[in-house]
Every structure is written in C-alpha cells, then in structure tokens.
Amino acid sequence: GDAQAEGMSTxxxxxxxxxxxxxxxxxxxxNAKVLLRWGDPVLADAPEFDPNNQSAAAQEKQFGYNNxxxxxxxxxxxxxxxxxxxxxxxxxxxxxFPGAAVERDDEIVIDEWTKEMVDIEMAAHGGTVxxxxxxxxxxxxPVRDSAKNRRISVSTPMEIxxxxxxxxxxxxxxxxxxxxxxxxxxxxxxxVTPWGTYLMAEENTHxxxxxxxxxxxxxxxxxxxxGVPGGWYNWGKFHDRFDLSKEPNEPNRFGWIxxxxxxxxxxxxxxxxxxxxxxxxxxxxxxxxxxxxxSYSGDDERFDYVYKFVSSGTIDDENREANMDLxxxxxxxxxxxxxxxxxxxxxxxxxxxxxxxxxxxxxQADVLIETRRAADLLGATKMxxxxxxxxxxxxxxxxxxxxxxxxxxxxDTNAANPRPENAFGHIIExxxxxxxxxxxxxxxxxxxxxxxxxxxxxxxxxxxATTEDGxxxxxxxxxxxxxxxxxVSTDGNSEKKTGRTDGLWAVGTEGEDRATxxxxxxxPVGAEMCGPVxxxxxxxxxxxxxxxxxxxxxxxENPATRWPDFKDNLPVRPSVVxxxxxxxxxxxx
Ligand code: FEO
Ligand code: CA
Ligand code: CA
Ligand code: CA
Numbered sequence: 001g002d003a004q005a006e007g008m009s010t011x012x013x014x015x016x017x018x019x020x021x022x023x024x025x026x027x028x029x030x031n032a033k034v035l036l037r038w039g040d041p042v043l044a045d046a047p048e049f050d051p052n053n054q055s056a057a058a059q060e061k062q063f064g065y066n067n068x069x070x071x072x073x074x075x076x077x078x079x080x081x082x083x084x085x086x087x088x089x090x091x092x093x094x095x096x097f098p099g100a101a102v103e104r105d106d107e108i109v110i111d112e113w114t115k116e117m118v119d120i121e122m123a124a125h126g127g128t129v130x131x132x133x134x135x136x137x138x139x140x141x142p143v144r145d146s147a148k149n150r151r152i153s154v155s156t157p158m159e160i161x162x163x164x165x166x167x168x169x170x171x172x173x174x175x176x177x178x179x180x181x182x183x184x185x186x187x188x189x190x191x192v193t194p195w196g197t198y199l200m201a202e203e204n205t206h207x208x209x210x211x212x213x214x215x216x217x218x219x220x221x222x223x224x225x226x227g228v229p230g231g232w233y234n235w236g237k238f239h240d241r242f243d244l245s246k247e248p249n250e251p252n253r254f255g256w257i258x259x260x261x262x263x264x265x266x267x268x269x270x271x272x273x274x275x276x277x278x279x280x281x282x283x284x285x286x287x288x289x290x291x292x293x294x295s296y297s298g299d300d301e302r303f304d305y306v307y308k309f310v311s312s313g314t315i316d317d318e319n320r321e322a323n324m325d326l327x328x329x330x331x332x333x334x335x336x337x338x339x340x341x342x343x344x345x346x347x348x349x350x351x352x353x354x355x356x357x358x359x360x361x362x363x364q365a366d367v368l369i370e371t372r373r374a375a376d377l378l379g380a381t382k383m384x385x386x387x388x389x390x391x392x393x394x395x396x397x398x399x400x401x402x403x404x405x406x407x408x409x410x411x412d413t414n415a416a417n418p419r420p421e422n423a424f425g426h427i428i429e430x431x432x433x434x435x436x437x438x439x440x441x442x443x444x445x446x447x448x449x450x451x452x453x454x455x456x457x458x459x460x461x462x463x464x465a466t467t468e469d470g471x472x473x474x475x476x477x478x479x480x481x482x483x484x485x486x487x488v489s490t491d492g493n494s495e496k497k498t499g500r501t502d503g504l505w506a507v508g509t510e511g512e513d514r515a516t517x518x519x520x521x522x523x524p525v526g527a528e529m530c531g532p533v534x535x536x537x538x539x540x541x542x543x544x545x546x547x548x549x550x551x552x553x554x555x556x557e558n559p560a561t562r563w564p565d566f567k568d569n570l571p572v573r574p575s576v577v578x579x580x581x582x583x584x585x586x587x588x589x
Contacts, residue, residue, distance in 0.1 A: 010485055011506045011588050015518045018469040018500035022561040024545065026521045029582050034564045035132070035140055035542070036063050036086070037575040042130055044145045051556075051571050052098055056119035060151055064088030065096065065124040066574050067544040069190035069282065069477075070531030071198055073262055079537040080134035083148060083262045085198040086531070086576060087187035088128065090207075091121045092547055094555050095572060101555040108553055115238045122154035122235065125185055127200050129262040140540065140578045150265040152200075154183035157268060158258065162328040164273035164365040169219070169252050174241065181253045181271065182241075188300070189282025189388050189477055189530070193293065194315055195323035198260040200269075201280035203300060205254035207232030211243035223251060225372050226279075227301075252369055257283045257297070259327060272327040275309045276348070276371035281387045282477070286437060287315050293326050294437040296398060298386025302405045304372065305380045306335040306389060308345060310438045332371070334380040337416035337444055343430055345440045346378045353378065384408060384417045384425060387491075388477045394484040396435030397509070399447065400428040401475040403491060416444065419459060424451030424473035424498075427488070429509070448507065448515050450475060452498065463508070463516040470517045472505050473498050477530050481588065482538030485509070487520070489529035489543070494551070502529040504543060506588055520588070521579065524563040526551035531576070538586045541579040548572050 013027040026032035039049030039062050046061035069087040094101035094108045097117055101108050131146035143149075160170060160179050170178035188203035206223075207230035213220055223229070228251045229236075229244055236242035241250045255277040261267040275283065278299040285295040291314030297307045311330040316322040333345035349355065350364040354377040361367050367374045384405035391398045402417070403425045410420040416428060429447040433439040450473050451458040453466065462471045474492035481487060486509050490502040503522035508514050523529050523545050531544030549559030549572030559572035581587055 010483065010508065010510070010513060011518060013506075013518070013520060013588055015467060015469055016520070016522060018519055018522065020495045020499070020501050020525050023524050023563055024522065024577065026579060030579055030587070031582060032521060032577050032579045033139065034575045035578040036067070036084075036128075036130070036142060037564060038063055038065050038124070038573040040142070041144060042128055042149050042151050044149070054096075054120055056116060056123045059120050059123035060153060062151075063128055064126060064151070064153070065091045066546050067576050068188050068530040068546055069200070070533050070542045070544050070576060071190065071192035072533055072535055072542060073192055073196050073198070074536060075131070079535045079539060082132065082535070084130050084132050084542065084576070085190075085192065085260070085262055086128045086130075086544070087190055087200055088125050089186055089188050089203070089546070091124050092550055093117065093121060095549060095559055096120070096124070096556065098556050103553050103555070106553070108555060113234045113237070118235050118238045121233065122183070125187075126151065126153040126156065126183060127187060127198070127260070128152070129198065129260070129265070134540070138580060138584060148262065148265055150262070152184065152260065152269060154185060156183050158183065159268050159270045160253065160273060161270045161325070162273035162368075163363075164368045167365040167369070169249060169365070169369055172241065172247050172249050172253070184258045184269070185254055187258070188280070191283045191285050191295070193259075193285045193323075194287040195320050195326075196263065197324075198262050199283040199285065200258040200260065201282045201297065202255050202258065203279045203281055204230070205251065205279070206230040208235055208254075209242050209244055209251055210234075210236040211245040213244050213248050217248055219248060219252070222370050222373070225370070226251070226255065252277070255279065257295075257327070261324070273365070273368050274328055274330055274332065276307060276332050276368050278304065278371045282389070284388070284390050286391045286393050288437045289435065290438065291315050292438055293330075294391070295327070296389035296391055298389045298400065299372065300385050300387055300403070302385055302407050303382035304386065305375050306383060306386045306400055308333050308335075332368070333440065334375040334378060336379060337381040337414070337428070339415045341443050341445065343442045343444045345442070346380065347440070348374050348378070381414060381416055384422045387475070390478045390480060391437060392480045392484055392486075396432045396437070398430040398432060399478055399486060400430065401478055401488070402426050402428065403474050403476050418446075419449065424449075424458065424460065425475050426450055427475055447509065448517075461515060463514065465516045467518075469519045470505065472500070472503070472517065476528070477532060479532040479534060481534045482536060482586065483589075485588065487532050488517075489532050491528040491530075501525060502527060504529055504532055524548045524561045526554065526560045534587065539580065539584060541587050543577045543579060544574070545577060546574050548574060
C-alpha cells in the first residue's frame with residue numbers, strides 16, 4: 001500500500017514491555033483469551049478434565065498436550081466460523097502426572113512408569129480438529145457437539161502414500177504391506193493447503209525409539225544420520241514397535257508430512273512420502289501462479305537443510321476432491337545458498353547426479369527415505385537449524401527462520417550462516433524469481449540477525465527504531481497476515497538468556513520499516529510461542545502457548561506458573577489463545 005511505498009511503519013499498536021512473569025500480556029486495546037487448554041473436551045462424549053484421575057481413554061477425546069502449529073480453515077467462507085487444526089507436539093510428563101516427578105541431584109526424574117502413563121502420553125500427542133465460532137459479543141468458543149471435531153493420536157490408522165509407499169524398508173511385522181501405520185509423533189509446525197487440508201509435520205521422531213538395532217543392520221547409517229534411537233520416551237518398554245531390537249523398520253515410518261482432510265472426520269490421514277523424510281519443522285503450502293502447489297519445509301537440526309516440493313499437477317479450484325492426492329507426485333528440491341546471493345533449488349531425483357544405485361539409492365523411495373543423505377551428496381547449504389519457512393504469496397518472498405546454532409565454529413561459516421556460535425539465530429529472505437515459487441534459481445538476503453542490538457559483539461541487525469522491548473532471539477514460527485506483513489514467534493528466550501519470555505513480534509520487511517521489530521504478545525514464564533495464524537480478514541489471531549511453567553526444575557506440584565487457571569488444584573496447561581481487537585477490526589493496524 002501507500003504506507004509501504006513511503007517506507008512508513010505498517011504496524012500501529014503500542015508495544016508492550018519485554019520481561020518475565022507468570023502470565024501472558026498483549027498490546028493495549030486487544031483481548032487475549034484462552035480458547036482451548038490441555039484436557040478440554042474435544043469430542044461430544046469427552047469427559048471433563050480431571051488431572052488427578054487422567055486416563056488414556058479420556059485423553060483420546062480431550063485436547064492434547066503442547067499445542068504447536070495452529071491453522072484456521074473457514075467454514076462456508078466465513079471469517080467467524082471455522083475449523084481450528086492444532087498439533088500436539090510432545091508431552092512433559094513431569095508436568096502432567098501428579099506425584100510422578102521428583103528432584104534428585106538437580107534433575108527431575110520419574111522413577112515409576114506405568115503402561116497407562118505411556119498410553120496417556122500417546123493419546124496426548126497428534127492433533128486436534130475442532131469447530132470454533134465467534135459469538136454475538138465477538139468472543140470465540142469451541143462448538144462442543146460439532147460432528148467435525150476429531151482427535152488424531154499415536155493410535156490413529158494412517159496410510160503411507162507416494163513413491164516410498166509399500167517399500168520393504170517400511171514393512172514391519174504388524175504391517176507387511178508397508179502402507180499402513182498407526183499414528184503420528186512430534187508434530188511441530190505444519191500447514192493448511194490451498195484446498196483446505198491440514199498438514200502435520202513430523203519433526204523429532206528419533207526421540208521416541210529405544211533399544212538397539214540387530215548387528216550390522218542395513219539401516220544403521222540411516223538411523224545415525226537421524227539420531228535414532230533418541231531414547232527420550234519409555235514407549236518402547238510397553239509397545240514393541242518403539243523398540244528397535246524388535247521392530248527395526250518402524251523409524252522409517254515416521255519423519256514424513258501427514259495430510260488430513262478435516263472436513264471428513266472419518267478420512268484416513270496420509271503420510272505423503274514425496275515430500276521427503278527428515279525432521280520437518282513445518283510445511284507451508286501455496287498455490288503458485290501456474291496453479292501448482294509449492295510446499296516449503298525446514299529440517300530442524302544443526303547443519304541441515306531447507307527444502308521445497310513442487311507438485312506435478314495443478315490445483316483445481318472448482319473440484320476439491322481432485323486435489324486430494326496432489327502431494328503424491330512432484331519434485332522435492334533442496335536449497336544451496338551461494339555467496340553471490342543466488343539460491344539454487346536442486347531437485348532430488350533418483351538416477352540424476354550422484355543419486356544412483358552406486359551410492360545406495362535403488363529407487364526414488366530410497367532417495368526419500370534417506371532425504372538427508374541425498375541432500376548431502378548434492379552439496380546443499382548446511383544451515384543454522386531451519387524452522388518455519390513461510391512464503392508470502394503477495395510479494396514472491398519466502399522467510400526462513402533459522403533458530404540458532406551454537407555448534408557452528410569460526411571458519412565454518414558461510415554467507416547464509418555468517419555467525420560463529422550463533423546463539424540467537426537469524427532470518428533469511430528469499431526472493432523467488434518473478435514471483436514464481438517453482439523457480440529453481442532465485443535470490444536471497446539476510447532480513448535480520450537476532451539478539452540484543454545493544455551488545456556490539458552479538459552483531460544483531462535490528463533497525464535503530466527497534467526499542468529495547470522490540471528485539472528478540474531464536475525465531476521459530478512465523479505468519480503472514482492479511483496485509484502481507486510478517487509476524488515472528490520465538491522459542492528459547494528466558495530470564496537468563498535474554499531477560500524476556502518468548503512471544504510474538506511484528507517485523508517490518510519493507511522500506512524504512514525493514515528490520516524494525518515490535519513486541520505484541522508475550523508468554524507466561526517457561527513457555528515457547530507457537531502457531532501464529534490469522535483469519536483471512538486479519539481480525540482474529542490464534543497463538544499457541546507451549547510448555548508453560550517449564551522452567552528449570554518444574555514438576556506437576558511445582559510448576560513455574562499455574563497459567564492459565566491459577567488454581568491450586570489445577571496444573572499448568574498448554575493452551576491456545578485467541579486475540580481480537582477491542583471493538584473489532586484488523587490486528588496490528
Ligand atoms: Fe519443534 Fe523445530 O521445533
Ligand atoms: Ca518449532
Ligand atoms: Ca508458519
Ligand atoms: Ca524450536
């Protein structure tokens with residue numbers, strides 16, 4: 001608009017003070033209300049939350065733990081009624097189970113694990129689809145008896161589709177077909193497609209496996225590259241498929257993008273293998289100007305890569321059903337960020353370059369199962385932990401959140417990752433050539449190096465107009481609003497590290513406002529900020545407050561806060577917050 005052309009600020013709200021306390025804060029003139037908390041009923045027959053008598057059966061029908069990605073799918077084109085789709089990334093058992101966690105040697109440990117605890121954790125993972133609506137008074141609430149409400153968990157039957165479906169490396173004793181898998185894990189960010197499906201990105205799936213592979217097993221190098229087994233959870237003690245010694249192929253069935261049709265609660269979710277297997281942070285998909293779908297995904301690991309998938313077919317705007325398997329056929333690319341400011345999107349195609357049988361890739365299925373190794377051979381650029389990758393359809397720009405990488409050494413930097421010991425992360429802006437998101441050669445620059453700009457050696461590049469409240473470290477998720485403006489949420493700010501909690505910042509990208517950041521919302525202590533998403537008209541914003549109260553030696557009995565209920569008999573609860581402007585209108589203006 002004119003304001004952008006003149007280089008004026010396109011944001012006008014009163015910034016809040018950065019800091020740390022027990023509750024959340026939003027800019028004056030806005031309401032920030034808790035919409036959905038861990039344990040709230042989702043299905044019509046769900047019991048009310050009772051943290052002292054929780055069961056897996058109850059949890060399967062209630063809102064899961066650690067809400068991360070949030071998407072909004074309007075119903076009947078309305079901005080005031082829609083389906084909210086929410087990922088439940090992981091569980092904090094020390095904050096979930098009464099009497100389970102104890103402090104020993106400055107660590108929190110759980111000595112006694114039962115199968116019921118594991119099954120509650122498995123039911124608290126996955127996703128939620130829930131109808132929500134805005135009432136006459138302008139406030140949002142869940143539609144408790146909607147037939148579309150659904151919980152997806154680690155026991156939901158799913159289909160494996162695309163080039164790797166049925167491959168022997170995906171076959172297990174429970175599934176000789178290699179095409180059927182139970183559930184999804186560690187769904188971090190995700191996406192909503194232009195045809196209205198919900199994408200759940202499987203990220204740190206290595207953490208759920210324990211045990212040892214049989215000696216000289218052919219997956220040993222593959223699993224080492226993915227960090228399998230991570231041993232973060234005890235599931236393998238009660239469920240054989242999470243024990244490598246019993247089901248050595250099970251880890252190959254995770255690390256994919258899962259597509260869910262939220263309009264049909266009986267639809268079988270599909271793992272779309274064409275988009276590759278790695279630690280997918282998210283999967284933001286747009287309609288390219290030629291009608292093809294383009295999906296961006298970061299692989300969240302130190303020194304891993306940025307990817308985009310371009311569909312072979314085009315989106316049919318008149319026939320939703322015709323788009324349902326678009327993500328099964330197309331080309332996955334990985335990014336090489338060159339010193340001269342170009343980005344080369346290199347296709348990962350079996351038989352091309354080094355992706356041949358000689359290097360252990362017998363077919364496209366092998367290329368996709370070991371996406372990271374294929375990308376290594378192509379010489380992709382090793383990044384500082386790629387998180388959310390967000391295209392802006394209005395401008396042809398793409399924003400890449402690089403959260404941090406303290407293991408990058410001096411002498412090991414590159415133009416796109418220029419800071420050694422990068423503790424605070426940075427944001428790259430890609431300009432896709434002529435606004436063509438399918439382009440294989442584009443340009444890039446750094447929008448922002450994060451951290452405290454008042455400490456010279458940090459090397460942050462926030463504009464001078466950014467206040468002491470306005471800077472942040474560790475960008476993670478982001479969203480583009482109805483006016484094409486960028487909003488960034490963070491993971492890792494704390495009293496100790498930056499003197500502030502995580503939150504949501506509005507970040508200018510154009511003219512004089514470029515690299516100016518302002519604090520709009522901040523989390524309660526211990527929480528990470530996830531899921532920013534706006535309704536299409538930009539009058540409602542949904543935010544996910546993840547792992548609140550998780551600060552140091554927190555337990556169910558002693559969390560760092562009892563947000564959002566602040567009742568002695570209720571634990572701290574991860575929750576989705578809905579933000580609206582008092583009296584209505586667009587957010588941030
Ligand atoms: Fe689940 Fe990359 O954060
Ligand atoms: Ca994340
Ligand atoms: Ca996003
Ligand atoms: Ca993160």
